[in-house]
Amino acid sequence: MTTEKRQVRIERVAAGRYVVRNERGGTIPIGGDDFSPVELLLAAIGGCTAIDTDVATSRRTEPTEFTVTVSGDKVSDRETGNRMENLTVSFALRFPEGEQGDAARAMLPRTVALSHDKLCTVSRTVELGTPVRPVIE
Missing domain, CATH: 3.30.300.20 (K homology (KH) domain)
Structure with missing residues (x-):
């Protein structure tokens, strides 16, 4: 068995709206009209x-x-x-x-x-x- 740490950060950008960021620079919006x-x-x-x-x-x-x-x-x-x-x-x-x-x-x-x-x-x-x-x- 091997393990490999994975992580994302979720930052608040406005009320009910957030953005997920990975270590490679990718982003996904969460909340509001997004996902x-x-x-x-x-x-x-x-x-x-x-x-x-x-x-x-x-x-x-x-x-x-x-x-x-x-x-x-x-x-x-x-x-x-x-x-x-x-x-x-x-x-x-x-x-x-x-x-x-x-x-x-x-x-x-x-x-x-x-x-x-x-x-x-x-x-x-x-x-x-x-x-x-x-x-x-």
């Missing part, structure tokens, strides 16, 4: 598996369509707190006709399963139920 934290969770789950799948299949051929939709039900429960349930990651991928497209299509189920079962850090973390520890500095 909500739940939408970012869904994006992280889908993005992780999308990247794994794209890397593997596009070695065979470029897709003609590549769309991943992530959905779930936001539950508000007084006893157990707010959470997401029924998370689903749906793939709409198309590849050109021919031998290379056939090869990409053939490997798609295995690639998606491998990402879900082993590679995608985000969905693996959610499914394993990793505790989150809040700290006030």
